[in-house]
Amino acid sequence: MKRLLLVLFLMTAFRSFAQLATEGQTNLNMLGTGNYTARTFDDRYRGVKGTVMIVPEFVVGRIYMTDGKMIEYPKMNFDALQNDLIVMRGSNEYVIQKNKVKQFSLWTGIDSLHFNRVSTEHSTYYFYQQLVSGDFQLLKKDTKILKEANQPNPAAVAGRKQDEFVDKATYYIRAHDKLPVEVQSRKSLMKVFPVKYDRELDTYIQEHNLDIKNEQHLIMLLTYLNEIASKH
Numbered sequence: 001m002k003r004l005l006l007v008l009f010l011m012t013a014f015r016s017f018a019q020l021a022t023e024g025q026t027n028l029n030m031l032g033t034g035n036y037t038a039r040t041f042d043d044r045y046r047g048v049k050g051t052v053m054i055v056p057e058f059v060v061g062r063i064y065m066t067d068g069k070m071i072e073y074p075k076m077n078f079d080a081l082q083n084d085l086i087v088m089r090g091s092n093e094y095v096i097q098k099n100k101v102k103q104f105s106l107w108t109g110i111d112s113l114h115f116n117r118v119s120t121e122h123s124t125y126y127f128y129q130q131l132v133s134g135d136f137q138l139l140k141k142d143t144k145i146l147k148e149a150n151q152p153n154p155a156a157v158a159g160r161k162q163d164e165f166v167d168k169a170t171y172y173i174r175a176h177d178k179l180p181v182e183v184q185s186r187k188s189l190m191k192v193f194p195v196k197y198d199r200e201l202d203t204y205i206q207e208h209n210l211d212i213k214n215e216q217h218l219i220m221l222l223t224y225l226n227e228i229a230s231k232h
Contacts, residue, residue: 035100039086039093049164052081052144054106054113058088061106063096076106078115081144081165083126098125121179128172128180131219134226136193137174138218144168171218186212193225200228
């Protein structure tokens with residue numbers, strides 16, 4: 001009886017792995033030839049603490065292509081150092097061409113991270129995480145900074161610290177699909193908003209003691225701005 005159950009288990013497992021492999025190839029084919037390139041590796045970051053990816057492991061996600069296709073992919077991630085969308089099939093990683101992607105999302109197991117492709121003033125595409133949608137969007141540019149270890153004496157290997165990747169977030173306001181404007185100060189923030197909302201926004205900021213360097217506070221402010229804008 002135990003032997004029979006083991007055989008059934010192995011047969012089921014084999015079918016599941018075969019199905020995943022087939023689905024991975026099918027989804028990769030759906031991206032279209034020329035829309036992705038194999039990722040090559042070098043040893044520049046060997047031994048560096050941390051990862052260039054926005055989430056530690058590859059996760060399930062969706063890709064919305066510029067040709068209207070929506071592709072669900074079982075293993076995706078975002079390289080915040082290179083600002084690249086990465087998919088994995090088997091042990092191989094592929095970079096999806098930016099000009100072919102409209103937006104994509106990653107499921108972290110807790111919530112979804114949504115990214116839009118946005119053009120900058122130099123007509124260069126970047127992926128920004130969208131925190132608030134609407135006429136006034138709050139965008140977050142996730143990047144990774146390589147922080148070198150402080151090693152005043154290279155010969156002192158004992159207790160040597162590691163280089164590491166650290167997260168850096170920069171926030172932008174995008175009004176009516178115009179070019180994104182970086183949030184640098186409260187003054188620069190208010191310049192992006194229509195003058196007619198100044199009094200209401202000032203009151204809201206003071207009543208809730210908002211700090212524009214706080215992500216949740218920025219989300220509150222932009223959500224409120226879209227609410228009052230929809231009433232005018």
